[in-house]
Amino acid sequence: MRNAAFGVKRGRHAAVPFLVGGTDTLWREVSVAQQERAIRTRNAILAAAAEVFDEYHYEAASITDILNRAGVTKGALYFHFPSKEALAQGVMAAQARALELRLEPAGLQTLIDINLRIAHEMRTNTLLRAGVRLSAAVQRSVGISELAPFRLWTELFSSQLTAAKEKGELLQHVDPQQLARLIVSSYTGVQQVCALFDTLAELPEQITALWRVILPGIAVPGVLPHLRLDSTHAELMERQRLLPGTFEVETDG
Amino acid sequence: MRNAAFGVKRGRHAAVPFLVGGTDTLWREVSVAQQERAIRTRNAILAAAAEVFDEYHYEAASITDILNRAGVTKGALYFHFPSKEALAQGVMAAQARALELRLEPAGLQTLIDINLRIAHEMRTNTLLRAGVRLSAAVQRSVGISELAPFRLWTELFSSQLTAAKEKGELLQHVDPQQLARLIVSSYTGVQQVCALFDTLAELPEQITALWRVILPGIAVPGVLPHLRLDSTHAELMERQRLLPGTFEVETDG
Numbered sequence: 001m002r003n004a005a006f007g008v009k010r011g012r013h014a015a016v017p018f019l020v021g022g023t024d025t026l027w028r029e030v031s032v033a034q035q036e037r038a039i040r041t042r043n044a045i046l047a048a049a050a051e052v053f054d055e056y057h058y059e060a061a062s063i064t065d066i067l068n069r070a071g072v073t074k075g076a077l078y079f080h081f082p083s084k085e086a087l088a089q090g091v092m093a094a095q096a097r098a099l100e101l102r103l104e105p106a107g108l109q110t111l112i113d114i115n116l117r118i119a120h121e122m123r124t125n126t127l128l129r130a131g132v133r134l135s136a137a138v139q140r141s142v143g144i145s146e147l148a149p150f151r152l153w154t155e156l157f158s159s160q161l162t163a164a165k166e167k168g169e170l171l172q173h174v175d176p177q178q179l180a181r182l183i184v185s186s187y188t189g190v191q192q193v194c195a196l197f198d199t200l201a202e203l204p205e206q207i208t209a210l211w212r213v214i215l216p217g218i219a220v221p222g223v224l225p226h227l228r229l230d231s232t233h234a235e236l237m238e239r240q241r242l243l244p245g246t247f248e249v250e251t252d253g
Numbered sequence: 254m255r256n257a258a259f260g261v262k263r264g265r266h267a268a269v270p271f272l273v274g275g276t277d278t279l280w281r282e283v284s285v286a287q288q289e290r291a292i293r294t295r296n297a298i299l300a301a302a303a304e305v306f307d308e309y310h311y312e313a314a315s316i317t318d319i320l321n322r323a324g325v326t327k328g329a330l331y332f333h334f335p336s337k338e339a340l341a342q343g344v345m346a347a348q349a350r351a352l353e354l355r356l357e358p359a360g361l362q363t364l365i366d367i368n369l370r371i372a373h374e375m376r377t378n379t380l381l382r383a384g385v386r387l388s389a390a391v392q393r394s395v396g397i398s399e400l401a402p403f404r405l406w407t408e409l410f411s412s413q414l415t416a417a418k419e420k421g422e423l424l425q426h427v428d429p430q431q432l433a434r435l436i437v438s439s440y441t442g443v444q445q446v447c448a449l450f451d452t453l454a455e456l457p458e459q460i461t462a463l464w465r466v467i468l469p470g471i472a473v474p475g476v477l478p479h480l481r482l483d484s485t486h487a488e489l490m491e492r493q494r495l496l497p498g499t500f501e502v503e504t505d506g
């Protein structure tokens with residue numbers, strides 16, 4: 001089943017394109033099993049790496065520690081991630097995959113909801129938190145660069161703002177692309193200051209405050225009273241009507 | 254001469270308080286010379302450290318390199334900064350001292366000017382740039398913590414916003430302290446994304462865009478047309494009427 005959730009392109013069926021239309025049943029079954037095991041192993045390594053990068057700083061994180069937590073062989077780890085840099089880059093790249101974001105109906109409310117989802121899950125979702133923090137803090141200090149997450153979030157926010165503009169929610173002079181970059185940047189700063197002061201629990205209310213300040217400068221006045229800025233995590237999940245388990249492998253063409 | 258510029262308390266007369274009212278002329282002169290040499294040495298080390306931390310990332314920066322650039326002895330360096338961590342913390346702490354900010358007349362325009370001054374000088378002022386970047390990026394990754402700069406900037410912005418509120422520039426519901434933290438955070442994020450993408454030259458226009466978005470949500474409508482959001486660096490320096498060389502040692506009580 002397809003849906004409009006973000007990340008669907010990176011779902012399991014994207015990882016096993018060769019399955020579609022295959023004819024050799026035996027080979028197919030073995031491949032599916034191998035492929036699934038490889039995906040599970042890779043995910044276990046990423047989850048363990050996220051935990052370790054989250055608990056220690058990047059430099060202090062040890063591959064041995066990641067290996068022990070992931071419960072995989074050294075060979076398996078190095079097959080998927082040949083170095084600590086590769087592990088950090090894997091965690092950074094996976095940050096958006098750690099959420100399944102519903103992107104419709106596109107517009108201001110969905111963009112606000114996405115911002116609040118991320119803010120809420122920064123506390124509980126280790127892969128998201130480690131990925132975001134590594135992206136914001138590690139690059140310059142260790143010389144590994146991963147700008148893709150910033151580009152990805154900017155693109156995602158931009159598409160929501162473009163839809164908002166088409167729906168007449170935004171003021172005439174607002175440039176969706178520019179504004180998307182500004183919101184991603186501001187979000188990053190607010191998140192980072194919360195992390196530095198060890199007050200990530202306050203992040204949702206800080207992001208609500210951010211939106212309260214910027215909305216009058218970007219939205220038409222008539223829209224403002226209809227926007228929910230302080231949804232709880234439960235309300236967000238309900239509104240986004242997430243359907244877990246719908247990302248099936250498309251084994252039959 | 255005293256003025257309202259930020260940092261005056263850290264000026265030379267703060268470093269040599271014993272000079273005021275001293276009576277032993279010979280001792281005084283030797284002490285002044287020693288004191289001044291110590292300050293020059295410390296500043297030379299900080300300037301060299303800022304250059305090295307700015308060019309390399311924190312981990313790759315070498316004390317030998319800093320030593321060579323500062324042109325001081327190893328003993329002098331370790332007297333002032335016993336470790337690389339201490340050097341980084343010295344650079345972080347000196348970031349605000351790298352500017353002499355005029356804080357009056359306190360209010361929205363001065364706060365905007367301060368934001369733009371920092372944005373402009375991030376390109377040319379190595380001590381400011383290295384200090385800001387280290388504060389935002391290094392702490393978690395190397396385990397050294399320096400939250401003082403965030404507190405200092407938040408306090409400074411907060412005092413400007415409190416004055417703005419007293420002058421009737423801000424909307425009734427705005428909390429200067431909360432808003433100060435939000436602006437410091439957003440500024441940090443915008444600056445950091447520019448740094449990551451190696452586009453610090455765009456920082457002033459990005460900060461102008463940030464203020465354009467947030468002002469309608471915080472300022473009374475009548476104030477908006479009177480605010481300058483896109484001043485050049487020359488205009489800022491002119492408006493702040495900086496008087497270099499006015500921070501005299503108060504040798505006579």
